[in-house]
Amino acid sequence: MTQPLLSIRNLTIDYIGETTDFRAVDDVSFDVAHGEIFGLAGESGCGKSTIAFAISRLHRPPALIRSGRILLEGRDVLDLDPRELRHFRWREVAMVFQSAMNSLNPVLRIEAQFYDVLHTHQGMNRKQARERTAEMLRLVDIQPDRMRDYPHQFSGGMRQRIVIAICLALNPKIVVMDEPTTALDVVVQREILQRINELRKTFGFSVLFITHDLGLMVQVCDRIGIMLAGKLVEQNTAQKIYGAPQHDYTRNLWASFPSLHGARVTEIAAT
């Protein structure tokens, strides 16, 4: 088997408390292949975001990585020194959050926000950055001439697409997306994720995708890991997670979904 792009090995993360520590991630291991979309699902508080932050080396105290390794193409992300880390973020790993659309700087034109990233990380001048910005905006279906606009002139869905475009501008190897479309309507959600799916085929990057919506996760991901209280209890192809879930917890997650065209489940008692 070829080497995976990302390999998480026995990762254990605690939140350090005054009296006791809280184990948020408990001995988790999984791989993400080149060009693969891997999903992490599970209840609120099961440790998904904690893993996402650790992979991007964005975890902050009180989070403490107790043990384990995070290997990107064989190199341990946890060993990077500050200089290597600057290169690593954006160019190797990029991250999109649920509220990313609100993370754009409101007083800067879109153009300037691209320039910041492209200049800092690739030394581009204004003209080069403008060309790259136009190219990236086109990829996410936004008119390049709108790079002169400010964030508030775009809808939430458009802003979220702009953030994704900025993330992809440096050709990262993996994009970590933590609930990237949760606050958006399903049409905008579909547009964004469909685009990501096409782009990863064109450019070959991998995606770690986190969402509460299991149905969506099965549609988008190649493989899925199910987490419960810090542990990865099941991982399999998306089809198997949907069609033949092994763990009771996974089966329960499916049972708690009303479906659009299924029978009306009004009569079911509270679970």
Added chain:
Amino acid sequence: MGLVPVIARGQSDGDRSHMTDPCNAILALDRISKTFGRAPFAVKAAQSVSFALHPGRTLALVGESGSGKTTCARLVMREYTPSEGRLLFKGKPVETGDARALAAYRRSVQMIFQDPFSSLNPAHTIAYHLRRPLQLHRRDLKGRQIDEAVADLLTKVQLDPALVAPKHPHELSGGQRQRVNIARTLAVGAEVIVADEPTSMLDVSVRLGVLNLLNEMKRDMKLALLYITHDIATARYVAEDIIVMYAGQIVEWGNVNKVIDNPQHPYTRLLLSAVPDPEIRFDDPRAQLKNATVGEVRRLSAIPQERIVAIESDHFVRQIAA
């Protein structure tokens, strides 16, 4: 049919006389518009929106992000004043000068917020959160009766009073907190509950419990519910009637089953086609939204239109611009 709308069967063409079924509606929006900002930057967040809420029924409000759903909720809560149109409570406009009527309105119309974590005060127990509104709104209750009423409310929302009443909010899960929020609306004596994405921050495993609870309250206590969501499957699950909004306008409305099974407006069709479905993978051509089509649907749906077509007596669609 105790539905919303606006226009009798077969009638059309921007009829100005359309009524909002005032007979048994507890609350109605009558051609309400809300504009933010000034031209040329004005945002028409709601354009001539009419709907009615009825005791024992749930109306679901779905649609594009930014289409005006929360604006409608805030209009109902009287947090926004309409730029045009009237808000009717039990058939009458709410007079701003009438303090008693306003107080009655505030008591009757309650909101459940998306974030169950921020809506409770971390310094107080759950019992306190329920006792306060009871003391304010149920003056008839004295001493022990109040504690009994608190226990009764917690039982109604399926929480164990002995266990939960002495706790502080941080000791409860998200689903439990949302139940406390529902109990609090009942403590006040709510007749109308506005729930803006009440379960989107909850786990899938507890969502259903909260939705079932809302269903039961609606049925047993004859509450009128306005349920705002991006999750159309749950809208079908809890609501009898549904409204689909796009760019400030209601584009389609009616019986929830008829609208979902027989969508007429291009935006409704687009919205339903994009609902996540684990049976269809994104690589499947059937899952692909075509940019050109989506763009055209958006363009056409955004054009203000007055003509309304009655598909059935309880299913209406705004005619699309030619």
